[in-house]
Amino acid sequence: MTTSREIRLRSRPQGLPAAANFELATVELAAPGPGEVQVRNTWMTVDPYMRGRMNDVKSYVPPFQLGRPLEGGAIGEVIASNDPSLKPGDLVQSNFGWREAFNAPASSVQKLNTHGLPTEAFLGVAGMPGLTAYAGLLRVAALKPGDVVFVSGAAGAVGSLVCQIAKLKGHKVIASAGGAEKARFLKDEIGVDAVIDYKATGDSAAALTAALAEAAPEGIDVYFDNVGGGHLEAALNAARPYARFAICGMISMYNAEAPVPGPANMALIIGKNLRLEGFIVSNHWDMMGDFLKELGAWHAKGQLKWRQTVREGIASAPDAFIGLFTGANMGKMLVKLA
Amino acid sequence: MTTSREIRLRSRPQGLPAAANFELATVELAAPGPGEVQVRNTWMTVDPYMRGRMNDVKSYVPPFQLGRPLEGGAIGEVIASNDPSLKPGDLVQSNFGWREAFNAPASSVQKLNTHGLPTEAFLGVAGMPGLTAYAGLLRVAALKPGDVVFVSGAAGAVGSLVCQIAKLKGHKVIASAGGAEKARFLKDEIGVDAVIDYKATGDSAAALTAALAEAAPEGIDVYFDNVGGGHLEAALNAARPYARFAICGMISMYNAEAPVPGPANMALIIGKNLRLEGFIVSNHWDMMGDFLKELGAWHAKGQLKWRQTVREGIASAPDAFIGLFTGANMGKMLVKLA
Structure with a gap:
């Protein structure tokens, strides 16, 4: 026994x-x-x-x-x-x-x-969270050259790889995470272009909208959402026309004991032609081969930090x-x- | 002069x-x-x-x-x-x-x-509102065989044509409109499968969710949104996996003097793999030829009611x-x- x-x-x-x-x-x-x-x-x-x-x-x-x-x-x-x-x-x-x-x-x-x-x-990084980052960024958000990328929950398992993939592919990346240590990791080790430390700025839609406007005055083309709430509302405000949102998680909502109102600016998705798409990784196992191949190449070159x-x-x-x-x-x- | x-x-x-x-x-x-x-x-x-x-x-x-x-x-x-x-x-x-x-x-x-x-x-019907209905339903929402379609603002210029196109293409259609006369028009003349008269049911998310669950217990695959607010929240509740939302308008919001909170159930878009896409008709002028051809054929057969x-x-x-x-x-x- x-x-x-x-x-x-x-x-x-x-x-x-x-x-x-x-x-x-x-x-x-x-x-x-x-x-x-x-x-x-x-x-x-x-x-x-x-x-x-x-x-x-x-x-x-x-x-x-x-x-x-x-x-x-x-x-x-x-x-x-x-x-x-x-x-x-x-x-x-x-x-x-x-x-x-x-x-x-x-x-x-x-x-x-x-x-x-x-x-x-x-x-x-080489498992479910890794593939989630890869499929969400490349397939769901359909990342394309020149896109400015905003990532929430950026110091987490999924978010930190989203940031790296976007940087390795040459994009401007704005990362949101909570706390100075996470901010330092993202800025100094992952090399994102700007970090929003929401524990310093506050995580209201207004505070995040202001922080995002400063970090990306030109607006964003891709939002990888792990958080929901004020982050999603701020991303809608910052979105450029035709921006794509890969909605991966809304951790800010998971423990809510009563319904949490959604973004007050949803109507922006019309005039800006935005696309918000939710996804779960199990629909994207077909990308695992491509993912591990790219991941292996980055790892071999010492470019991967987790x-x-x-x-x-x-x-x-x-x-x-x-x-x-x-x-x-x-x-x-x-x-x-x- | x-x-x-x-x-x-x-x-x-x-x-x-x-x-x-x-x-x-x-x-x-x-x-x-x-x-x-x-x-x-x-x-x-x-x-x-x-x-x-x-x-x-x-x-x-x-x-x-x-x-x-x-x-x-x-x-x-x-x-x-x-x-x-x-x-x-x-x-x-x-x-x-x-x-x-x-x-x-x-x-x-x-x-x-x-x-x-x-x-x-x-x-x-043959102009901007008509093309809005056609492009939104066929391209943005990517209507496919078997889809159950929910339309808000269904008695309006755009919505009434969305209902007709979906019916002409063989779909189950649930239409929401305000008032008995509009409901009768949609049911008896357009021939939709069910009408929600939101002036009778109330337009809260809860009331509309209940009405939609009754009209389409199997759930919906396409939502054509002209209204936003409680209608959008109800549609998120009713959505089947992989449903597509063509977000055309949110008339319930346009006169709001203060920000109106969005749907409290946005997180459903993750587990259900939903896609919400806003659009404006001017990006779809290329479909005008196809649209007028189909519209002309329906008109010639006496199938078009406006x-x-x-x-x-x-x-x-x-x-x-x-x-x-x-x-x-x-x-x-x-x-x-x-």
Whole structure:
């Protein structure tokens, strides 16, 4: 028997999730059944989208169940196999995060070839957040030469890669993030053209509109939205005709306990011919090959900079998750499990 | 000398325009100069977009100037010509509306071939509003087989044609309009599948969401927005994955004296992969040929139904315009000048 600890959803959060919404439980795993593998996770990810699954609301993924372990991306090592396709020692990627170990059909995990990258990169820059940045910027926002790009949540896992891709492709980039350390990282390491530190300016639509007008007096052509709220309203004000908005996330809304009014300037989308398009990364897996090829080339030239914020041990996972909403992470937030 | 009366902008409206914002003035026109024609207008149009030009705000068209005649679509007859390209009796279309007669360079008016349609149709179903409906539905919203279509402002010049085109192309159509007479027209004459009379249901997002859920329990794939506000929020709630919103107008906002909060459910555009796209008809003139061809075919088969609301005389133009915002028109609102 293998002992594993896991995080279960004890109650549905109202507003900002709290430790009491989660519980740590211990389970004993039998040997894997026919066609199954047993995996010990080494890394798991926490991502803002998981907040939506904690509500009892139908969406593009079903809600998490109370009393059941949460789910999410993880990387682990096969420790026992009852299927010829995998053997002990193989590295695999799965959606069985939030637990130290698990049994699952071999077909439900993917063998991982790291191409020399650190394994945890596949939960971040080379994984789902990376592809989200790539597909959102290049396909959804249809980035084209000369575009001025505005990115909110710019120090996060997705946002920081959006900034880098846009810079590597020669664009002027304005990044919004909260706090001096994040601002410094974006300006000095990623090399964006201007940073709006919304913890300094305030995050009202008016404050952000003024900051954006100063950073990009010529206006913006692309807005990559991770935040919503005042950032979206400011971006509508700053948009040049035919600007495209890739709406990836609205983290400012996820913990709202009552409906938050949307931008008061939505009518601008008519006269400016704007396009706002929401997307989820799972519709863009077809770009993974192109993405990893470009990413590999940037990495080989030493052009890629990523940050991660690491918590240790399964018991820290709820806190890591909650930290996404309080700005505790620089780059990808991860939990190291073994 | 020819005497002409014209409507000038006396003051910029605050909120709903009032008669006092306009003034009727009389001018004397000399004979047309070299290369000019003199035109007596027979019809002029009033359109919701003109409200935006009454504010002192930069947009895709410059604001109207105080003390100067307003501008807008008109059809008239050449009464004197000093240019070989036009002769007295020719019908022309121009942007010199809001006046009984004018002198202008011959190159600034377009000779009109009516193809047997009533001349005023070229200010409505066969003109700018018609092309707006056609381009918005087919190109911007990218209508495709099986789409369920929701149209707000559905009894207006644009909306009523959107409903008809969608019905002629075999779609389920839900139309929203204000008042029993409009509802009856849409249901019985245009043949839409369901009508929401927002004057009966109320126009809050909650009321419209409930009405839309009843009319289209399966959800909507296309929303043609002429209204904004609660209609837009309800459409976001009703949207099926990958729905496309053609944002043509937000008449509910145009007279707002303070910013009106946007939809409280904007975050739905992420998980549902929605696309919201604003547009102005002037970017779609290239579709005019296709549009008139299809329109002509529908007209020849007797499939086209349009309504117009006609006011008489230049002095009635401000009232006709104001009536756009109080729902006074069924179909195109026009002013007959001669």
